[in-house]
Amino acid sequence: MANNLKFLSSYHSGATNLFSYSRVSKKDLNQLKGYINELVNLDPNTLTRAQQKAYWINLYNAKTVDLILDNYPVKSITKLGKGFFSFGPWDDKTLTINNKELSLNDIEHRILRPIYNDARIHYAVNCASYSYPNLAAQAYTVENMDQLLDKGAEHYINHPRGVSIKNNKLTLSSIYSWYQIDFGEDEKALIKHLTDYAKPGLKAALDVIKGKIEYDYNWDLNELK
Known part of the structure; x- marks a missing residue:
């Protein structure tokens, strides 16, 4: 499934990995939604611990891009969110995995940060804002995980x-x-x-x-x- 995100690289700017949301084609948007659907229908409990780390990072990033594209044009991700007083979509239950509703905050703060205790996670999950670390131009895998995390930290x-x-x-x-x-x-x-x-x-x-x-x-x- 990692290869299913390869198309995202064509929308990156290069050095700072700004993303060209306006150029994403309908075909590629459907491919992104298909990729997210594959992930949410996969039971992460069947994966190894290392595979789960890549799984949750990829799902977080893919869903973030998806949320922006579904609401584009938007000046800031902070303008999204279901609640009247919401600051962004992070607490919205936008994903259902194993019949359990999850938010982006659930993935970052209840799974990735406490389980893996790896500060480099902050250079991997992307919140679609200018000041955040780069959105990786490829999906995370067990094989490239440490390399991409170190690269993200160094660049940022x-x-x-x-x-x-x-x-x-x-x-x-x-x-x-x-x-x-x-x-x-x-x-x-x-x-x-x-x-x-x-x-x-x-x-x-x-x-x-x-x-x-x-x-x-x-x-x-x-x-x-």
């Missing part, structure tokens, strides 16, 4: 969307504030995580940075216009 940390240093002031994506516990127990551990993936210039700057960390996030759609 070395891009201003993730880490920016100007005038000795460190600004990080708000992801590192919202989920700091996943990256370590304190800011020192967080900086260690960043330096593990930072290129030499950024790593040197992080080694000497002082002062309060600031956080920022842009919820605009990750759209290639």
